[in-house]
Every structure is written in C-alpha cells, then in structure tokens.
Amino acid sequence: MCGIVGYLGNRDVVEVLISGLSRLEYRGYDSAGISVMENGTVSIVKAQGRLRNLEEKLSSGSLKGQMGIGHTRWATHGAPSDENSHPHNSNNNRISVVHNGIIENYMELKDKLVKLGYEFLSDTDTEVIPNLIDFHYNGDLLEAVRETTKELKGSYALGVLSIDEPDRIVATRKDSPLVVGLGEGEYFIASDVPAVLNYTKEFVYLNDGEFAVLTKDDLSFYTNEGEKVERESTEITWSAESAEKGGYAHFTIKEIYEQPKALKDTMTSRIIPGEKIRLDDIHISKDMLTNYSRIYIVACGTAYHAGLIGKVAIENLARIPVEVDVASEFRYRNPIIDHKTLLITISQSGETADTLAVLRESQTKGARVIAITNVVGSSIAREADDVFYTWAGPEIGVASTKAYLTMLVAVYSIALHFAELLGTEETSYLEEIKKEMLTLPEKVAKILKDTTKIEHFADKIHGEKDVFYLGRGLDYQIAVEASLKLKELSYIHSEAYPGGELKHGSIALIEEGISVITSLTQRELFEKMQSNIKEVVSRGAKVMAITYEDNKDVEKYSDEVIYIPNTMDIIAPILAVVPTQLLAYYVSLYKGLDVDKPRNLAKSVTVE
C-alpha cells in the first residue's frame, strides 16, 4: 500500500506533489520521491524515510516544471532505500513511473527484460513497468502502457511520464485505487480524494482497467481495449480531514473494512490452487525442517494471539511441536534454544523491542528465525533469516485489526508450506484448505456488509463493566484476541476463558445480567460448548454467539446470534474474529472514546 499523486497545470508542481504526498503519508512513509518534467527533461528526487527528508532535499526551490508525479512508499518488495524508492525510470530514463500495488509475475517479466538487455537497479517489482513500457513504446505512450498492463498480473495504480510526450500523464489502475481530479486548466491524479482536495472538489473515480490521459487542455478516458469513453465527474463534499479516512469516521473502522483487500494482497502470489505454497523469502528445505525438534512462536499483544493460532495450524498440519510465548517472558525464562530450534517472531511494526531481543538472542544460540511482519526493511525483517511480509498496508489505528488478519494468513501459509515439505497431510486436504482460504476475502466482505446486529449488541453492552469471552479449541484463541480488542478500544474489563476451564474457578464471577460472548466454529466441539454456554446462562448470563450460518441451533440457547459464512473449521478464526472487531469498535464509538488512539497505548512498542 503506497500513495501516488500526479499534477499537470500552472501551479508550482513541486508544491502540489509534496502537499498531496503529505496527505497520503498514512499509506506509507518508508520513502518518498517525485519526477518533474521541465522543457522535455525529467528530474527525479527521492529520499528514504519520512516525507520531510524529501522536502529537505527540495528546499532550495530550484526544481520547477509543468507536470510531475510523486510517490510515498510502503515497502513490499525490497527494503526501504533510495534505490527502491519511486518513481522508477526505464533504463534509458525516457519513461518514469509511480506504482501502488504488487506485480505478482514480476520475476518472470524481469527475466524476459534481462534477456532483452535491460538492467535492474532496484529490488522492486515496480521496476519492470517503466522498462516494459519503454519496450512497447512506438510513439504512443497510452498504447505502450496499455500493452504493458496486458502483461501484468497483480494489482496496480500507475502514473506514467515519457520525455517523448512532455505534455501528457497516462494513468491506469487495477485493484488499487486511483482518482482523477479536475481543476481549471489543471488535472490531478491521486490514490485517494483527500490528497488533492485542497485544490479541487471535482473527481472521476477511475474504473478497474480504465486509462486516463491528462494534457493541459484535455482529459480523456479509454477502455482496456483502447476505446475512448466519456466519464462524468463527481463533486466531493467531504472535508479534507474526514476524507483522509476514505469517508470512515476512524482509521480503525476503515482498516476493518480494508481486510478483504489486505487478505487478498497477502495471499496473492503465495496461495495458488494446484501449486505448492510459494514463500519467496523463506528458504527452509525439507532436510532443515526435519532437523528442528521444536518451533517457538514469540510475539507480543495481538501478534502473540496470531501465534496461538499458528501453533494449532502448524501442529495439526505439519505435526511439529510448537510453543508460543510472549516475548517479555520468553526472554527471561532461560528457554531451551539450540540449532534444533526454529523461532517464528511476529510483529506488525517489525520494531517491537522485546521481540527483537528474542530474535537476536535466539540467533546467538544457533536458532533460525522466520519473521512475520508488516514492515519491509524493519529491524526484525532485516535481522531474521527468513521473512513473511503481511501486505496489509500501513495500519494507523492503534488497535490492530487488518494486520492481525494478515498475520493469520501468514501462519496458515507457513503451516501449509511445512506440511507440503514434510508430506504430513494428504495433498487433497491441503488443496482444499488453499482453495477455501482464497474465498475468505469475499466472505469477510459479506460479514462487513451488514453490521446491524453487532451495532445493536454493542449498544446494549456499552455501559457494562465486565464482559467475558468463551471458546473451545480455536474459538478460544479467537476469544483471547476478541477480549483484548474490547479492552483496548472500550476500556471494558473483558477476559477470555477456555469453555471447559470456567468451572475451575472463574465461573464465580458469572452473575445475573453479565454478558458472555462466544464463537462456535469448531464443529466437533459444538456439543461441549453448548454445555458451557448453558452453565453461564443458568447463572443469568446474556449470551452473544458467533457461528456458521448453517448452525441455527445456537439460537435456542443464545440471546443473539451473529452468523458468518460457512468455512473449514481450521481457518475459521479469519472470519470469526471480524464481528468481534466490529463489536469492540462500536462499543468504543458509543462510549464516545478516542477509537484510533486508546488511552495509555502506542502503536509500536519499541521499549521493553
């Protein structure tokens, strides 16, 4: 997830681009860069890190021009560095491109271009695009871009300049957002409306596969087949600030709604039915894997909860013993670590201090380390032996939602990969899981479509002091994360228990009117869980249950039931946790709290 912006008109181009990028920084801030066209030459300025670094480089004010494109990067392929920063040029510097998205077949395209004599200066997937455009260029930039996109697999929003056509910007998109802004004698492109809302209120939302060609006097749209189409523009009435959140009241709810895309991006190019799981940055052979006597998954907070599910997935599919621990405890308990240990660390930011310390100490003792992280080039990503990047895009809300869901994709993918390496499960079963995983983005979208019942329940409980979450098997690991989310967002004291453990003490807290939230997604445990629900109901609890849409029985012993689409039990957490995120969000909202920045918390915990 990156931000792109483009401008063509009479204003100070650099100023417009920087202003746009500053409003897109929430989409990533690993590096920023701009290409500006002046009298037939293109100048590129890039800087690693926050936008202010780029601004410093530009502070002399000498860069001028009539048009330009800009980019703020959220690293996916290739670490944050000057070379990997956008814009990227073709080898001959005639084509300049900014790109948001992931090109899945870039390795293939790179091979082809290398054979044709092209050289590559970065580790990015993007760099294939300007060279491919250059290869296809025959005097018409639109045609060259159109030919190029025919070869691309994956997602992209593109802004393209060519010194051969110094008055045009060509833009297109597929599965990544792009809008075109219309001013008086000026045009804009941007990843979203708020980037340029201070300049114009009139926008065209580019359709998937559509092309826009911007010149000073004209704006034209073309279909995938190259046919010209008319597009009506829309007048935007949002304030610039609310629009930054894409119309959502908070980043947290925006990020909850971005989950279908985050899931899809994270599975893209990794999970392909009929093919083995492809984890390009994990280099563990069958022999190596056989040698590991144990796997530790170490993390903090929500990432630790993803680890709990990872344990179940890896033990069930690959039959390797896994132990999960919180980093701050693991470090100091003198754990048994040697060259037969495989460590998996999970950290959204890749900078979590305790997790990083565990990684370093474990490597010193001979362990190999896989990092699951959302931030390319983060300390944990750099120092790990193997990496799985969750392509969730930047997460701004302090309480993790979409990053958590993509961490689950990560642990399931690793479990499937290990099972394929070791042959511990039937191929047909693993294939079934993979196919089912690919349906999850759509199923999550379905859950997000109608939140009426969840909002209603949130309204009912938002004044309460205590809430309990119950679950058995994977439903317990869901309960643990669901409970933390409610705590973080609503400050309600919630706690999660394994259904069968409640009676060994904690049931003393259950009294008339207490709310108990539970999920039932593990079919072989339905009956046992039903007994546990009845235990709390008979003591006066009100129960909200989350279960499959074909499990209508639950209505008989619960006060409210939230249905989720049917899926395979082993991957059900990816669906079942979503209603609990929404619940936590709405409870926070109804309590009038600062949803995006809960008290006492910080997004990335870089202290111990």
Add this chain to the structure above:
Amino acid sequence: MCGIVGYLGNRDVVEVLISGLSRLEYRGYDSAGISVMENGTVSIVKAQGRLRNLEEKLSSGSLKGQMGIGHTRWATHGAPSDENSHPHNSNNNRISVVHNGIIENYMELKDKLVKLGYEFLSDTDTEVIPNLIDFHYNGDLLEAVRETTKELKGSYALGVLSIDEPDRIVATRKDSPLVVGLGEGEYFIASDVPAVLNYTKEFVYLNDGEFAVLTKDDLSFYTNEGEKVERESTEITWSAESAEKGGYAHFTIKEIYEQPKALKDTMTSRIIPGEKIRLDDIHISKDMLTNYSRIYIVACGTAYHAGLIGKVAIENLARIPVEVDVASEFRYRNPIIDHKTLLITISQSGETADTLAVLRESQTKGARVIAITNVVGSSIAREADDVFYTWAGPEIGVASTKAYLTMLVAVYSIALHFAELLGTEETSYLEEIKKEMLTLPEKVAKILKDTTKIEHFADKIHGEKDVFYLGRGLDYQIAVEASLKLKELSYIHSEAYPGGELKHGSIALIEEGISVITSLTQRELFEKMQSNIKEVVSRGAKVMAITYEDNKDVEKYSDEVIYIPNTMDIIAPILAVVPTQLLAYYVSLYKGLDVDKPRNLAKSVTVE
C-alpha cells in the same frame, strides 16, 4: 491427616466413638474403624469409605465394651481399603493401635520386624507400630509404647490398647495433635477438642513426646523419659461447631494456616539433605527419562497454575522441554503424543474428569503418566503409571490453598529428581535448593504470624470492581494463581498479566485509583519490574507489592509492601503466594461472602 478418638467409661463405647468420628470426618473419610475391649477381648470393626458404612456394620448394636479406640482415615501409605483401615493389630492380636501421622522410617522398621518373624497384612506405615509395641511388651504397656516411640521417626498421635491390660488406654503424640478429655469417671482421647465436646468441656492438650495413661479411676501423664508429670486441665468455652474448624472462622483460613504442616508432611521422607530425592511411587530411570522428548503437564484451575511453575522448575533444572495446558483444551487439540511423551497430571481430588480423560487417552497413545494428587486411591492415582501424593490432608474449603502449596512441593521435587537423574545441574546447587525448601514451612509460618498489613489492604480494596495482578518470570505464575483466588473468594474481576506484556493492550484498563498487586521475588527482573510498576503508577494505580524483607527499595514506588522472608528465587512462589491467599480470604470476609463455598463452584469437578 486422619482423626483418632478413644473412650474409657460407662457410656455406650460404640456410640461415643462413632459420635467422635463423625465430628472428625473432615480430617478424612477414606475408611473408618474401631477396636472395642470387652471382658479381656478386643473386637475390631472396619469399613472402607464414609463413616456411614461403618455405622451400618455396627447397626445390630451387638458390640459392647468398657473402652475403645476409633479412627477415620485420610489415606497416605496404601490405598483406601479394608486391610489398610485402622485400627491395626499386632500379629498376635494382643495390641491394637490407631495412628494419625506418617512414620518416615517404617520401611526400615518393617524389615527389622519381618526378620523377627512378624507378618504384614497392610500397605500402611502404621502396621509397624502395634507389632513393635508387641515386641517391646514386657508386662507394661506404657513402657512398651515408650520404647516403641524411641524408634519411630516422623509424626504420630497414637491410641493403644492391649488385651493384657484391659483397663488402660495409652496415648502419646509427636507433631500430630492429641487432646485428652476429662469427664466424671470417664476419659477421652481425640485428635481435636470438638470430637468429644458434646461429652466434656475439660481438656488437657498433650505435649509433644508426652504420654497419657487412662484408666477408669485415674489419668496420669508421663514425660518422654517415663517420669510422671502433673498437667492442669483447661475449660473449653467454644461451641462444638466453631471448634470443628479448630477455632477458625472458616475452613479456608484454617487450611491456609495448616500450610506449614502440609509442606512439611509433603517433603517428609522425600527431601533429605545429602541424599537424592526419594520418590517411592515414581519409577522412571535415567534411560527412560532420556528417551522422553517432551513433557506435558495437564491440569485444571489451581492445579494448572501449579503446572505453570512446574514447567519453569523442570526446564530450568532438568532442561527437558515442558508444555502446560488446561485439560479441557488439551484433549481436543490433537496434541503430539507418543511413547516419547511423559505426561504429568495434577489434580487435588484425583477425580477431575477432563484430567482423567487426558490421562487415559495419553496412555493409549503410548505416553507414561505421573499423577500428582492429594487423594490416595483416587481414579487418577490408580490409573497413572507413577504417583506423587501431596500429603496436604483433606481440603474442605472450595478454593484450594494448602493443596496448591503441596503441589508446588511436588513439581519442585520432580524437577530436582529429574535433574539428579540426568546430572543437568551441579549437585551443590541442587543440595542448596533442597536445604532451602526444608526451611519453607517455618518461613510460611512467619508470614502467617502477622497479617495486619494484608487485612488493612483487604479492607481498602474490598469494595472495588477490578484488581490487576502483575509479575515477571515466576512472579507472573504467582499472579495468575493469586488472581484466581481473589476471583473465587471475592467475585472481584481480577486478572493477571506478565509485567512486560501490559503495554501491548491491557494497560488501556489502568486508570486513576485502580489497585495493582505484584510480587517481586526474581532478583534479576527487579529493575524491569520496577519499570512496569512505574508505568501503572504513572497512570494512577495504587500498588501493593510483595517482596523479600531485604528489598526495601520497593517502598519507594509502591503504596504498600508486604515482606516475606528471603529465599532462593526459584522456589519463592511457595512463600509469595501466601499473602495473596490471605488477601483473597480477607476481602471475601469483609464482603460478607460464603468463604468456604463460593457461588457457582464445586470442590471436585467430575464433569467435563
């Protein structure tokens, strides 16, 4: 812990003995039995199980006599059975004995007696006593008992009859309680006052090593050296009911105060400085142990919390990987179990349904099972391959206290045993731990001596809704148990967190005035923990800290400090948990709750 009673006088002997035993049943109910002397012959009637079984056997009313002794048993050596029931006779049936306590050197004494031609009919330690008395008998029962006790190591309260002296009962005690009751022309002996408080209010508390000789017309006391001494009797003003709890308001607090004895009993004959740990019912050789690639500790509730400490102890001392899980979750998660798996189950009652199911399923898959339990002959004890009995005595209060402390002794003993087998630690270090463990009963007694500060803190917080427990390393496992105890007894929603994990979400719940309870017993983590305490203090929390008496620094950043005697960090939980038990008790008391029987709970959970 058993109950004994004796009577000599004109009342119906059987009625007095049964009445006494019924009031002693809280001390054990595995079996009961009486010996009655009538015209120079002794009749014994015994029955396994509850006292009513014995009563049924006696219902014909035909058994009569002038004096007798009775016993209700809490099995320690030998399963609950008719043969193992008391009273025990000498081979020639001339001597009959009831015994409460544990004879540590009974194996040695048995060998000696077997060589002399004595036969043994039971598995008990007790049976050596009547035979040894018989061996020493030269026409004076007092002398024979005195000679016998010179040979006994361990603890005992004894009531002895001989058909050669049909008008006398000889009684004595060492480290087990015994009182003598005085009526008009009648005398009683009993484990405690309430057993016969319906017959008399006048008592003599027998001193350690003292002997009482009861005849119809006379009651005499003798020292260990056989010198006659005068003893004043005391008038008891208690009600019979309050006295059953030994003067305590509740069984829970009584059991908390019984902990020094429970610890001592559980270590007795197992932990001896300079000798290897002796676990008679565990038959695991070094070779077998080396073969186990992993140990699971599986339990429920408080026993699970003992398991958490067991993991730390075993991993640190014996360097075998240990995983701990709650039984109701472990069963259904398809864990990796085979003949290379050693399972340790922990259950006070030995009947916990989920734990028993795990034991059976694991054995089917080839695992070997060690049971830690408080109940000899329980299902879990019978079905396990190896057993460690915690000799805590019967626990009546539903919230476990003394049983938990003895479970800790069990897991430490097993860890030390494994370390000795594998040679994973220096002998000197293991010796140091053993010696230090033997000081703990006295140190617990010291904590129990002055509870003023704890009562004060309990008073302060008893109206609160939420309390948090924090700890790092072993202090976290203490926090988990401490939190459960407060929940169970006071219904306050308390929760435990690892100190370093709080900031990953749950710190959102910390607000002005919230109470946070923490222990600091892990010296290398003091500094880290201090930071975590400051994090909550800076957000308005009131902090009660439990720490070593030499760690006065804690006063600088805590509102209240409870000091415990210094000890080795690795075994500190045995001390540090005691103030938290007291706190939970007093909070419950101040809230006016039913301390011994918290709502919704049962003592032994025999359903899933």
